[in-house]
Amino acid sequence: MALEETHVRRAAHLARLAISDDQASRFVDDLSQILDMVDQLQRIDTDGVAPLAHPLDATQRLRADEVTETNQRDTFQRCAPVVEDGLYLVPRVVE
Amino acid sequence: MQWETVIGLEVHVQLATKSKIFSGASTAFGAEPNSQACAVDLGMPGVLPVLNEQAVAMAVQFGLAVHAEIPEVSVFDRKNYFYPDLPKGYQTSQMYHPIVGPGEVEITLDDDTVKHVRIHHAHLEEDAGKSLHEDYHGMTGIDLNRAGTPLLEIVSEPDMRSAKEAAAYLKAIHSIVTYLGISDGNMAEGSMRCDVNVSVRPVGQAEYGTRAEIKNVNSFRFVERAIAFEVERQIELIEDGSNVVQETRLFDPERDETRSMRTKEEANDYRYFPCPDLLPVVLDQAYVDHLREALPELPADKRERFQSELGLSAYDANVLSASRSMAEFFEEVKDVCGDAKQAANWVQGEFSGALNRENLSIEQSPINARQLGELISRVMDETINGKAAKEVFQALWNNQGKSADEVIEAKGLKQVTDTGAIEAMIDEVIADSPAQVAQYCDAEPEKRGKMIGYFVGQVMKASRGTANPQQVNKLLKEKLDAKL
Numbered sequence: 001m002a003l004e005e006t007h008v009r010r011a012a013h014l015a016r017l018a019i020s021d022d023q024a025s026r027f028v029d030d031l032s033q034i035l036d037m038v039d040q041l042q043r044i045d046t047d048g049v050a051p052l053a054h055p056l057d058a059t060q061r062l063r064a065d066e067v068t069e070t071n072q073r074d075t076f077q078r079c080a081p082v083v084e085d086g087l088y089l090v091p092r093v094v095e
Numbered sequence: 096m097q098w099e100t101v102i103g104l105e106v107h108v109q110l111a112t113k114s115k116i117f118s119g120a121s122t123a124f125g126a127e128p129n130s131q132a133c134a135v136d137l138g139m140p141g142v143l144p145v146l147n148e149q150a151v152a153m154a155v156q157f158g159l160a161v162h163a164e165i166p167e168v169s170v171f172d173r174k175n176y177f178y179p180d181l182p183k184g185y186q187t188s189q190m191y192h193p194i195v196g197p198g199e200v201e202i203t204l205d206d207d208t209v210k211h212v213r214i215h216h217a218h219l220e221e222d223a224g225k226s227l228h229e230d231y232h233g234m235t236g237i238d239l240n241r242a243g244t245p246l247l248e249i250v251s252e253p254d255m256r257s258a259k260e261a262a263a264y265l266k267a268i269h270s271i272v273t274y275l276g277i278s279d280g281n282m283a284e285g286s287m288r289c290d291v292n293v294s295v296r297p298v299g300q301a302e303y304g305t306r307a308e309i310k311n312v313n314s315f316r317f318v319e320r321a322i323a324f325e326v327e328r329q330i331e332l333i334e335d336g337s338n339v340v341q342e343t344r345l346f347d348p349e350r351d352e353t354r355s356m357r358t359k360e361e362a363n364d365y366r367y368f369p370c371p372d373l374l375p376v377v378l379d380q381a382y383v384d385h386l387r388e389a390l391p392e393l394p395a396d397k398r399e400r401f402q403s404e405l406g407l408s409a410y411d412a413n414v415l416s417a418s419r420s421m422a423e424f425f426e427e428v429k430d431v432c433g434d435a436k437q438a439a440n441w442v443q444g445e446f447s448g449a450l451n452r453e454n455l456s457i458e459q460s461p462i463n464a465r466q467l468g469e470l471i472s473r474v475m476d477e478t479i480n481g482k483a484a485k486e487v488f489q490a491l492w493n494n495q496g497k498s499a500d501e502v503i504e505a506k507g508l509k510q511v512t513d514t515g516a517i518e519a520m521i522d523e524v525i526a527d528s529p530a531q532v533a534q535y536c537d538a539e540p541e542k543r544g545k546m547i548g549y550f551v552g553q554v555m556k557a558s559r560g561t562a563n564p565q566q567v568n569k570l571l572k573e574k575l576d577a578k579l
Binding site: 014016053054056058059060061062063064065066067068069071072073076077082084085086087088089090091092093 | 120168178237373376
């Protein structure tokens with residue numbers, strides 16, 4: 001698949017990554033090579049092979065529905081830039 | 096041109112687990128901000144989610160209640176987007192292998208006809224936190240207590256054709272989840288939230304029109320109002336020669352309209368992929384069978400039984416089975432008094448009327464099912480007449496006695512059925528009303544039936560409401576007709 005710079009810029013924007021022009025053109029090359037490898041994988045005949053949701057051959061363990069956590073708000077909020085009335089404050093979100 | 100409305104609903108139900116879907120933090124409503132948001136809910140580095148077994152069981156119970164397929168394997172995916180109330184930068188959800196497959200819900204319409212709405216699937220996911228947009232010095236406040244609360248998102252097929260059908264579907268879902276006890280269904284507290292997909296098409300056209308998704312529709316009434324507005328808007332657009340745009344709109348209950356939510360063009364690219372922190376969930380048949388056996392009787396089955404076994408009308412059966420608390424109250428009243436129809440009349444009439452007047456739920460009722468059932472028994476065995484029964488009901492409601500019998504005794508409401516005593520009262524009334532007696536005798540025979548009402552009223556008054564009205568009627572007619 002031919003990757004263009006607009007694709008890279010869009011992916012970077014979605015992931016909220018700031019990239020320079022120089023980086024953008026380098027990522028076009030790097031990511032194109034990865035996609036070439038994916039293309040190669042796509043050509044393999046996988047009829048009759050079940051999709052793999054996880055590389056580990058195991059199933060999810062479940063926990064009992066019990067409250068085990070205590071209130072540690074003060075500890076957690078120590079690393080937040082701004083808090084008030086127990087709330088984390090963030091730049092205004094425009095709806 | 097005739098238009099047809101096509102509606103599909105996405106209902107988010109908060110599951111009534113004690114702890115969150117992937118952490119051991121409490122889900123209790125109304126706690127201090129961020130006091131129930133632990134490291135997992137906050138998306139701190141190095142934490143791992145562990146799935147709550149109760150959330151899984153509740154989702155499967157719902158699936159079984161809507162006759163859905165329960166796939167052996169389901170998988171959690173990450174839905175990626177950035178918003179401050181989503182600390183991890185993704186919502187853990189199920190995109191490709193949901194826990195509940197296709198199913199079906201029965202809805203009852205106003206004319207008592209039953210329609211089936213197909214469920215596309217239902218999946219488990221985590222709720223986000225809450226953004227508080229009040230002014231915090233130009234900033235937004237974030238409360239993450241709700242982050243990680245288990246949600247079951249129930250996605251219907253576009254099978255509904257009117258706002259009324261959509262409301263009936265939402266009520267059916269509400270009724271199922273509350274019967275199962277998997278959610279408190281409290282829409283005011285956000286335990287059940289609804290997004291509505293609406294489109295219109297010319298009657299007879301097979302393809303669907305372009306749809307708009309309406310968010311924030313959080314009451315049964317709003318669903319109808321939001322759809323009514325949106326349908327009107329879309330038809331006007333098309334008839335004016337323009338097109339409906341596929342977009343997300345917000346319902347504003349105060350202005351009774353839907354508004355376009357300006358979203359960035361790329362906002363809907365969620366880049367779903369399987370969550371590497373969670374393994375596939377595998378449910379064996381024995382587990383599913385075990386949950387199936389433990390299912391309570393569901394609203395549709397109750398409605399059917401109320402009609403076929405108890406002989407109630409479709410309307411009565413529907414009203415009385417709508418909520419589990421209503422159905423259980425009714426069944427206890429019926430068991431105590433032994434008559435389903437009388438129980439149905441009293442529960443829907445006097446009892447529901449009193450609850451509505453005082454805006455109480457069944458759980459808050461000052462009168463219990465046993466008291467009401469005993470009161471009905473006393474009407475049925477003719478200890479009291481209908482008028483006295485209302486007085487007894489009111490006294491019990493106001494906590495002026497523990498049982499119907501106690502109130503009847505204390506207030507002297509026992510019905511007088513002794514013919515001699517009633518005759519004595521009648522004779523007195525007739526003797527005191529010579530003018531009315533003369534009028535009665537002079538009247539056309541067909542008008543006398545109505546005129547007898549005056550005398551009945553006087554006799555009932557003389558007996559302080561305790562005389563048996565049928566006997567009063569019969570004896571009065573005999574005595575008056577003897578004077579002709």
